[in-house]
Amino acid sequence: METLSERKKRILHAVVASHIKTADPVGSRTVARTYRMGLSSATIRNEMADLEEMGYLEQPHTSAGRIPSQKGYRYYVDHLMTESKLSEEEELNIYRSLNAEKMREIEQIIVHAVKVLASVTKQTSLIMGPQFQKSTFQQMRILPLDEKRGLVVLITDSGFIKNKVIKLNQSLSPMELQQVVSYLNQKLYGLSIDQVTTTLINELKRDLFRRLEILEQAFILLEESLREEQQARVYLGGTTNILSQPEFKSVEKIHRMLSLFEQESLLFEILEKNLTEDDSIVVKIGTENEYEGIHECSLITATYKIKDRVLGTIGVLGPTRMDYRWIIAVLRCLVDKLNRTLSSGL
Amino acid sequence: METLSERKKRILHAVVASHIKTADPVGSRTVARTYRMGLSSATIRNEMADLEEMGYLEQPHTSAGRIPSQKGYRYYVDHLMTESKLSEEEELNIYRSLNAEKMREIEQIIVHAVKVLASVTKQTSLIMGPQFQKSTFQQMRILPLDEKRGLVVLITDSGFIKNKVIKLNQSLSPMELQQVVSYLNQKLYGLSIDQVTTTLINELKRDLFRRLEILEQAFILLEESLREEQQARVYLGGTTNILSQPEFKSVEKIHRMLSLFEQESLLFEILEKNLTEDDSIVVKIGTENEYEGIHECSLITATYKIKDRVLGTIGVLGPTRMDYRWIIAVLRCLVDKLNRTLSSGL
DNA sequence: TGTTAGCACTCGAAGGCAAGGAGTGCTAAC
DNA sequence: GTTAGCACTCCTTGCCTTCGAGTGCTAACA
Known part of the structure; x- marks a missing residue:
């Protein structure tokens, strides 16, 4: 990238700033x-x-002012934009809304956080839920409900609790169940869910069957329940905010965006591409995003974590003309608070 | 309501049918x-x-054709429209998509059903989740996770399973927990969640405290967990379908509708108004809906049940110009199937 | 040599106008 | 009671003009 004269920099900065503010092309x-x-x-x-x-x-067009190109925005973000701190008031506002309710489970906290982010930024925000697959097995319980049904409860280190009702085709004595469960706990403790592969399960199954042949059904279902949540969920906030943006005034564009929002797996891929291991904030402008449906958008993301373990990505999606400086500041503040809540909370 | 001559009826019928099909005013x-x-x-x-x-x-306007008024639609629905059966193919299609996955929990089934309804009708569809408050207490368990935490599991008759991690500020012996839990189960069995009022809980608490004073914290949290889901959830399907409807081509209208879709409690109220105890299908046209945000829409709903116990409302929301006849048939078919799935399934 | 004033030019947005067409209401004849 | 005919209404579409913001270029200036 060439270097620009001081004067060009100032002018580029002015054009970007003005266009972000007004959404109009800016003239000399x-x-x-x-x-x-x-x-x-x-x-x-x-x-x-x-x-x-x-x-x-x-x-x-010829007789209009200029607008920043994607390259212009990139230069602005990399070289011209200064990091900004939020005002005390804004910061307090975020803190307060995140504290509004006492939440106990990780999913609630996350859903709430993404809503707050959307309402503060007035953009659409997204968060990738904690990746179940990556969290490590802590303990499993089977709770007999009645003769035919049991409730499998799976607890992982990141506070994930999954449960599932399973049908047992033969009645089990509490003793027998107890045996199976403690055996499993012993074998699986500390493994990540990813590592609990079908082969491992089969091994265990063989091992157990020697002793207890009755559990086939239970096992099939356990396996199923692990496989099911193959992919973390994506939660959205403020999806209607794009309607207020002047760049989305045509119904087709709105349609395209909203349809995207309904495709959870696609959103997941998009967010996953922005996953980093450090604390940096990732800004992808326009075509820098691989999915072409958002080539007219920018995505600003950060990672959130629990006690230094990265859980997922949270971010803001909006038109390329967005207030990068401010949104980055908001995101930083919110993620910081979120991390602390998660690490202390559970 | 006056009676119309046969000829007027035929003409009104023709106008409604034509307008439903083309969305244009229809001329003589x-x-x-x-x-x-x-x-x-x-x-x-x-x-x-x-x-x-x-x-x-x-x-x-003067030189345009005519369109049915709200009163016209009402007359059509009440007197002109014949009930239609779906073609075998359509019916099979619905059956197949509802069977697509084996689902074990009620929430999954419901969410799936509403998606199917939306995709078949090409409208927005909504379903009120089973009302937790109305279901009756079946059993409760407390599962100690470690010294400080326990998992409360609450099971109701409609297959609802709620769980919540609670913090215990003093460690409990499994024995003690066991005692409390069995006492509670005994006292609460068969009550509806509505009936588990704060006063009842307080009573029980007092009763228990004589024996075990350590459980205060656990109780507060249990109470909280009951109070929390004050109101059933509402699940939506096909929210973007309204974008394809010609009556929603202005961005403001879209905005209004989509904002409505984000207000779960409002949707709940709207659906609740349509709750009936019998198997009839309720059609509310335009201003017949109390919430004025949908005065240009019609809402067609049915109730779904599990073994004759009404669980909630499922319905389709679209412009007043919608194919009432067909949508009612689809809804009837789907609810029928849904009821059977729910009643047999769990 | 860099900066500035001046001016002709471009091009989209907005408004006005006429033509076209669908549909109506009315009247008179059947 | 029904229908053909006709004048009338009013929306839609396309075309043209005007207006204004902004540009590029040139020539003059410091």
């Missing part, structure tokens, strides 16, 4: 006046023509 | 030609003018 006059460059509009016009040639700006 | 020519009345357009014109005066039809 506006830059000269509103941003007090100490230069005439004609000079700025020349510079803007240069910036366009270099690919940082583009013109919707 | 169209009625005469397409529906082979054996009358000239002029005659029909006169009749239509009468029907307008009587309030069954209305004109968007």
Whole structure:
């Protein structure tokens, strides 16, 4: 990437800032006046023509002002934008709404967090639920409900609790159940759910069958229950916020976006691509996103964790024209708070 | 309601049918030609003018055709529409998609059903989840997880299983827990969740405290967990389907509808108003709905049940111009199947 | 050599206008 | 009571004009 003269930088910055604010193409006059460059509009016009040639700006049509290109936004995010701190008030606002209810389970906390993020940013926000597959087995219980049914409860280290009613085709004595369960707990403790493969289960099954042949049905169902949640869930907040954005005023565009929001697995893939191991915030602008349905959008994400173990990705999706600086600050603040809640909470 | 001449009925029927199909205002020519009345357009014109005066039809503007008024739709639904059976193919289609996965828990079945309903009807569909409050207590278990935490599992007769992790501020011996739990089960069995009031809980608490003073915390949390799900959930399907409807082509209308879809408690109220005890299907047209946000919509609902106990309401929401006849048939078929699945399944 | 004022030019948005067409209401004849 | 005929209404569509914001270029200026 070429280096830009100081003056070009200032002008590019001004164009980006103005366009983020107003959503209109910005002309040389506006830059000269509103941003007090100490230069005439004609000079700025020349510079803007240069910036366009270099690919940082583009013109919707000849007689309109300029808008930042994707490259322009990228330059802004990488070199021009200063990190901003939220005002005390904004920060308090986020803290307060996250504390609003005492929540005990991880899923509730997450769903709540994504709603808060959406309502603060006025954009659509998404969060990848904690990845069940990656969490490690802590303990399993089988609770006999009556002669024919039992409740399998699976608890993992990240506070995940899964349960499932299973049918048992033969009645089991509590003793027998107890035996099976403690055996399983012993064998599985500390493994990640990923590691509990079908082969491992088969092994255990063989092992157990020597002693107890009655559990076939129970096992099939246990296996099923593990396989089922193959993929973490994605929760959304503020999906209707895109309707207020001027770039989504056509019904087809809205349709495309909302249909995307209904495809959980696609959202998951998109978010997964932004998963990082460190604390950085990832900004993907326009076509930098691999899924072409959001080539006119930007996605800003961060990872959230529980005691240094990365759980998933949370982020904001909006038009490329979004207030990167502010949203990054909000996201940082919210993730910080979320991490602390999760790590202390459970 | 006045009685209409046979001829007026036929014309009204034709207008409604044509408008449902095309979404355009229908003129006298169209009625005469397409529906082979054996009358000239002029005659029909006169009749239509009468029907307008009587309030069954209305004109968007002078030189347009007529569209059915709300009163017109009502008359159609009450007197003109014949009940239709689905074709074998359609019926099979519904059956097949409902059987697609073997589902064990009531919530999954319901969520799946509402999706199927939406995709078949190409409208938005909603279902009120089984009302936790109305189901009766079957059994409760407390599963100690470690010294500090326990898992409360609550099982009701409609197959509802609720669980919640609680913190215990003092360690409990399994014996002690066992005692409390069996006492509670004995006292609460067969009561509806509604009936488990705070006062009853307090009574039990007092009773128990004489013996075990350590459980205060556990009790507070149990109470909380009961209170929490005050209101059944509402699940939606095909929310984006309204975007394909010509009556929702303006962004503001879409916005209003989608915002409504985010307000679960409002949806619940709307559905609750349609709850009946019998097997009838309820049709609310336009302003017959109390919530004014859907005064341009119609809502068709049925109740679903498990072994003759009403669980909740399932329905279709769409523009007043919808194919009542067909949608009622679909709904009937689906609810029938759903009831059987629920009653046999668990 | 860089900056600025001036000016012609471009192009979209908005408004007005006429033509076209679907449908009506009325009247008079059957 | 029914129908053909006709004038009338009013929306839709396309076309044209005007308006204005903004540009690029040129020539003059510091």
